[in-house]
Amino acid sequence: MDKLKQLHKTLVNNKFINYTVVFFIFIILFLLINSGVINRYLSNLIIMILIMIVMATSLNIATGFLGQLHLGHAAFMGIGAYTAGIIGIALQDVIASDLLLFLVATFGAMITAGFAGFLVGTPALRLRGDYLGIMTLGFGEIVRTVITNLKSITNGAQGLSGIPRIMTFPIAFWTTVIVVTLIFLFMNSRHGRAIISIREDEIASESVGINITRYKLLGFILASMFAGVGGSMFAFKESFLAPISFNFIKSVEIFVIVVLGGMGSLSGSIIAAIVLVFLPEYLRDFNQYRYLLYSSVLIIIMLYRPQGLMGTKEINFIKIKTWIKSKYTKVFLKGSD
Amino acid sequence: MSVLTVKNLGISFGGLRAVDNFDISIENDELVGLIGPNGAGKTTIFNLLTGVYIPTDGDILINNKSTLGKKPNEIVMLGSSRTFQNIRLFKNMTVLDNIKIAYHNRMSYGLFGSIFKTKKYRLEENKAVQIASELLDVFGLDMYKNDLAKNLPYGKQRKLEIARALATNPKILLLDEPAAGMNPQETEELMETIKLLKKQFDISILLIEHDMRLVMGICERIVVIDYGKIIAKGNPEAIRTNPDVIKAYLGE
Numbered sequence: 001m002d003k004l005k006q007l008h009k010t011l012v013n014n015k016f017i018n019y020t021v022v023f024f025i026f027i028i029l030f031l032l033i034n035s036g037v038i039n040r041y042l043s044n045l046i047i048m049i050l051i052m053i054v055m056a057t058s059l060n061i062a063t064g065f066l067g068q069l070h071l072g073h074a075a076f077m078g079i080g081a082y083t084a085g086i087i088g089i090a091l092q093d094v095i096a097s098d099l100l101l102f103l104v105a106t107f108g109a110m111i112t113a114g115f116a117g118f119l120v121g122t123p124a125l126r127l128r129g130d131y132l133g134i135m136t137l138g139f140g141e142i143v144r145t146v147i148t149n150l151k152s153i154t155n156g157a158q159g160l161s162g163i164p165r166i167m168t169f170p171i172a173f174w175t176t177v178i179v180v181t182l183i184f185l186f187m188n189s190r191h192g193r194a195i196i197s198i199r200e201d202e203i204a205s206e207s208v209g210i211n212i213t214r215y216k217l218l219g220f221i222l223a224s225m226f227a228g229v230g231g232s233m234f235a236f237k238e239s240f241l242a243p244i245s246f247n248f249i250k251s252v253e254i255f256v257i258v259v260l261g262g263m264g265s266l267s268g269s270i271i272a273a274i275v276l277v278f279l280p281e282y283l284r285d286f287n288q289y290r291y292l293l294y295s296s297v298l299i300i301i302m303l304y305r306p307q308g309l310m311g312t313k314e315i316n317f318i319k320i321k322t323w324i325k326s327k328y329t330k331v332f333l334k335g336s337d
Numbered sequence: 338m339s340v341l342t343v344k345n346l347g348i349s350f351g352g353l354r355a356v357d358n359f360d361i362s363i364e365n366d367e368l369v370g371l372i373g374p375n376g377a378g379k380t381t382i383f384n385l386l387t388g389v390y391i392p393t394d395g396d397i398l399i400n401n402k403s404t405l406g407k408k409p410n411e412i413v414m415l416g417s418s419r420t421f422q423n424i425r426l427f428k429n430m431t432v433l434d435n436i437k438i439a440y441h442n443r444m445s446y447g448l449f450g451s452i453f454k455t456k457k458y459r460l461e462e463n464k465a466v467q468i469a470s471e472l473l474d475v476f477g478l479d480m481y482k483n484d485l486a487k488n489l490p491y492g493k494q495r496k497l498e499i500a501r502a503l504a505t506n507p508k509i510l511l512l513d514e515p516a517a518g519m520n521p522q523e524t525e526e527l528m529e530t531i532k533l534l535k536k537q538f539d540i541s542i543l544l545i546e547h548d549m550r551l552v553m554g555i556c557e558r559i560v561v562i563d564y565g566k567i568i569a570k571g572n573p574e575a576i577r578t579n580p581d582v583i584k585a586y587l588g589e
Contacts, residue, residue, distance in 0.1 A: 182452060189451025189458070190444050197438045200427035207387065208439040209413035209505050312429060
């Protein structure tokens with residue numbers, strides 16, 4: 001009994017509560033999917049949401065925390081997706097375990113996407129604001145065109161097919177949890193603080209000794225690497241890749257999620273990703289009106305919450321718990337007198 | 338020992354000679370004022386000293402090391418730190434985080450440490466919080482430490498900027514119009530703060546200021562420039578009666 005209490009304490013009472021909540025969400029979704037309550041269509045949608053969460057939180061490093069306008073994120077996703085897809089096809093008979101295959105491919109995707117981030121970041125980060133936005137946009141189109149024309153490797157516009165379809169809910173879920181946790185921990189270190197200080201005021205940041213070139217590049221590379229992870233997840237989910245999937249529209253879709261959720265808030269990106277992937281699907285009943293509705297929702301949110309749903313705040317279950325507790329104690333005290 | 342030595346400093350923007358033949362030597366523990374009419378080149382000199390502009394000629398030595406060819410963040414490491422004419426705080430960060438950023442280079446844990454929260458991470462972060470709180474205490478800002486910097490009143494924002502500059506552990510502090518926009522009472526308070534921090538942190542200060550009461554009140558030595566050239570040097574008394582200075586400010 002004492003041991004149970006102890007366990008309850010470690011799981012619920014202290015800092016592990018966030019992990020506990022995540023674990024419970026996983027268990028519930030896992031059971032629902034396995035028992036068939038959530039059908040195949042919905043579970044596919046959930047995996048798509050998880051991929052968009054990875055994409056949005058990674059873009060948040062560059063756009064939300066570092067404060068740079070970045071309109072070519074889908075290109076890095078594409079580089080990651082194609083790398084993972086090609087590795088997946090080549091090694092599917094060599095590596096028996098699905099998980100291991102995914103990990104190896106994702107590692108490759110992170111390296112190529114990260115390297116691309118380094119190549120683009122070096123010249124791009126001399127630019128600011130709109131100019132950087134246009135340059136990243138241009139880079140995105142270059143990547144798409146290169147993928148289309150590299151027929152020998154990527155099979156061009158016909159698309160790369162035959163990638164093993166190994167993306168299951170548990171793999172997608174835990175990959176997403178790991179990515180978000182890594183980004184969160186990184187942002188709460190001195191390196192993350194340095195990156196946020198660049199967003200706040202570049203000149204002041206330099207004047208207190210921050211090497212802004214280095215940290216801009218680091219932020220850019222990290223964002224690209226995690227975009228590679230998102231791309232790898234996408235490749236193994238779809239089993240088919242076409243260059244058109246990683247065009248400018250995709251970049252904007254990711255960008256909208258970040259802005260809507262709040263630039264600089266990871267939980268905001270998560271909520272916005274859920275909303276913006278579900279919304280168009282649920283509005284299917286309204287047929288041609290759905291994009292009208294979708295756009296209206298965006299406009300209304302931006303009018304009433306220009307800083308995004310969450311601003312720069314994060315959801316923290318420790319705070320929620322103390323808030324609920326204080327609410328209950330108040331009710332309890334009121335009841336007693 | 339001289340903390341800051343400037344020899345023959347000059348910069349031209351095209352045909353305009355913004356600063357010409359500027360010499361200054363600041364000893365340890367000295368408080369020097371840099372004054373001059375609007376557009377005389379005071380802030381340009383600050384930007385040269387901190388590496389924002391690259392001088393056309395001359396040399397700058399901080400602690401006997403030349404700053405030439407160094408980036409602003411590397412010059413900070415040599416031991417000089419500055420504030421800005423228009424306050425530049427990290428507005429959406431807490432007061433405490435504003436100071437902690439200035440400790441960045443005194444911490445050494447890497448990416449691995451930040452992800453796994455190693456012992457080194459915890460030790461260094463805790464120490465940074467402790468030192469930052471002590472520093473805020475000196476400036477009477479301790480009670481605001483969890484507020485966002487943008488929510489502080491104006492005078493306190495100025496103080497926070499000075500505190501942040503001090504957090505980089507400088508040998509010389511460059512203050513660009515610290516009393517700009519302050520009311521007389523806030524200026525009075527600022528004068529006390531500057532005197533206090535000079536004593537407590539054992540540093541030299543070079544300040545630009547238009548408020549003559551502040552300059553004459555606390556500076557030990559004053560340098561006056563006009564059109565990028567030094568027109569007078571000396572103690573406050575000598576400057577007050579110097580005919581060249583009066584001419585520069587009031588005309589003939």
